[in-house]
Amino acid sequence: MNKLLTPKAEERNRARIIFLKAILERKDVIFGGFSPNLTNKDKENAWNEVKEETLSNGIDKYSTKSWTKLRDECWQDLRKATLGKRDKKRLTGGEAGDDYNEVDNLVLAIVGQASVEGLGVAESGEEEKNNKIKNNSSPSTSKILHFSSPKRVRPLKRNFPKQASPNDELTVLKRKLLEKQVENEELRGREISANFDC
Numbered sequence: 001m002n003k004l005l006t007p008k009a010e011e012r013n014r015a016r017i018i019f020l021k022a023i024l025e026r027k028d029v030i031f032g033g034f035s036p037n038l039t040n041k042d043k044e045n046a047w048n049e050v051k052e053e054t055l056s057n058g059i060d061k062y063s064t065k066s067w068t069k070l071r072d073e074c075w076q077d078l079r080k081a082t083l084g085k086r087d088k089k090r091l092t093g094g095e096a097g098d099d100y101n102e103v104d105n106l107v108l109a110i111v112g113q114a115s116v117e118g119l120g121v122a123e124s125g126e127e128e129k130n131n132k133i134k135n136n137s138s139p140s141t142s143k144i145l146h147f148s149s150p151k152r153v154r155p156l157k158r159n160f161p162k163q164a165s166p167n168d169e170l171t172v173l174k175r176k177l178l179e180k181q182v183e184n185e186e187l188r189g190r191e192i193s194a195n196f197d198c
Contacts, residue, residue: 013103015059016078020106022050023075027110030071047071082107 005013023030029046032038047067054062062070082104089099100108 012061013101015054015061016103017106018057018059019050019054019062019070019074020078020103020110022053024106024110026050031110078103078107079111083111 026046026049029038029042030050032043034040044067047070051062051065051067051070062074065074082100085100085104086108
């Protein structure tokens with residue numbers, strides 16, 4: 001479905017497409033694993049080349065941004081938006097290619113099908129998709145990993161030193177002061193979390 005875009009939206013879309021095409025051309029360097037042949041400087045140079053290519057195509061949107069901003073903000077924002085759209089389609093039962101625009105298709109090409117589709121392992125309660133993965137091991141030889149959910153952490157009981165006498169007035173006062181301080185911090189934490197949830 002093609003939407004009519006305003007001139008400003010068209011220009012923004014054009015800038016994104018040029019930016020993503022420049023990344024796609026340098027994908028192996030930008031996202032490749034470090035090695036003696038591929039250093040951090042190579043990756044930095046590739047991001048700077050992306051910036052230069054966008055500038056040479058008349059896109060000055062990225063001219064004030066450093067290569068780290070391009071990597072950590074511009075690219076990440078586009079990637080998250082596309083992958084969020086893909087995940088939403090999966091939840092609602094939409095087809096994989098429905099309503100993807102050119103920007104989304106470029107992001108998916110950059111990210112790669114393996115990271116988009118996963119490894120082909122069936123989700124819990126589902127049949128294996130297209131029988132891509134064959135289980136060649138028998139139950140007696142394969143190890144099954146079980147992961148437990150995180151358990152609620154109980155607060156530790158406060159233990160005071162036993163060498164001090166409970167009748168010692170100074171020790172009793174120190175204990176009361178400490179208990180009040182702990183109580184005050186707990187109340188402050190609850191107040192902060194209550195204000196944060198607004």
